[in-house]
Amino acid sequence: MALPTETERAFHAHDHSHCLHEGLARAEELARARGLRLTPVRRRTLEILLREHRALGAYEVLEHLAADGFGRQPPVAYRALDFLVANGFAHRIQRLNAFTACAHPGEDHQAVFLICRECQSVAEAPLDGPRDAVEAASDALGFRLERVSIEALGLCPQCAQAA
Amino acid sequence: MALPTETERAFHAHDHSHCLHEGLARAEELARARGLRLTPVRRRTLEILLREHRALGAYEVLEHLAADGFGRQPPVAYRALDFLVANGFAHRIQRLNAFTACAHPGEDHQAVFLICRECQSVAEAPLDGPRDAVEAASDALGFRLERVSIEALGLCPQCAQAA
C-alpha cells in the first residue's frame, strides 16, 4: 500500500492540520521565491480555504475575514481570492461559484476537479490525460486551445458508500 | 474531403438558416416523440439561441422574448432555458453564465465546449475521449463519476488566423 497522495487526501480521513500548516508554509515559501506579497488578508484567506476540503463562496470567506477583524465588504474577499487564484494558490470552481485551496501549489496548477454533490468536498486529479484528449478534439476543429477547465460531479467514496 | 460535421459548423462559414430550421424541426420531432411540451415561449427561446453560434446570457434572451411579446421578467427566460437544458436542447456554459443551443439534440448530449475568447462563438466536440480520461482519474480516487463538464477556452480558427 502506497501512502496517500496529495490528491487522495480530500476524500479520506487524514491529519488535516497537516494540510493546513503544510499549505501555508508552501505558500509562504513560494511567495518569497517569486517576490509575491502574501499579506495578512491574503494569508488568512488561504488559511480559511485550507481549513476545508470543499469550495467556499466569496461571501462565506468574507464572513470569516470580517469576524477576524478584516474588512467586511465584498471587494476585500474578491481581491484576496483573485490574488490566490492568479498565483496558483487556489482555484475557482465555476459550477459552484466558489473557491478552493490548491492541493499542490507551485506545481502545474491545472487539474480536474471532482466535486461531491452530497458533501461538497472537492478533490483535484491530474489533468494530463483529459487535457490531451481535449487537445485532440480541438486540433480536429482548428481550435487553438489555451485553457481547459474540467469539473466532474458525482459522489465521493464516503457518500457513495452511504448511498 | 468529408462534408463538414455538425460540430464543425460553428467555426466555419455555412448556410446558417439550415442550422435554425433543422434545429427547430428536430426539437419539435423530439418533443413529440417524448411527450414534451415545446410551448411558444420555449420554442421561441430555442430559436433565439439557434440564431447564433455563441452563448447568450439569460437577460439577453429575455430582451428578445420581451420584444416578441412574451413576459419581460427574469423567470420567463430562466424557466424556458431550464426546460431546454433539462431536455438536451441547449447547454449552459458555466464560464460565461450563458446558454447555447445544442448542436446535436437527441443524441448523447454531453460534449466538450470550445469557447473562442475573442468572438465568443461556441462549438461542441465529442466528449468520449476526454470523458474516458476523467473516468480513469475518478476511479483512481474511488469517486463515483456522474456528470463531467469540460469547457475549453482559446481561439477559433478565424480569430486565430487574425491574431
Add this chain to the structure above:
DNA sequence: GTTAATATGTTATACTATAACCGTCAAGGA
C-alpha cells in the same frame, strides 16, 4: 364539464461580482 396538473406571467428578493474612490504604507530615487 369539472378537476388536476402544468405553464406563464407578475413582484419582490437573494446571491454574486465589480466600479470608483480614498487613506495608508512601504520602496526607491532626488
Add this chain to the structure above:
DNA sequence: TCCTTGACGGTTATAGTATAACATATTAAC
C-alpha cells in the same frame, strides 16, 4: 531625509445573475 510612486485594503454604491412566492391562464385527464 524627504518626496514620489505604486501596491494594498478599506469604504460606498451599483451592476449582473438567479430564484422564491404568488396569481392567472391554459392544457390534459377523467
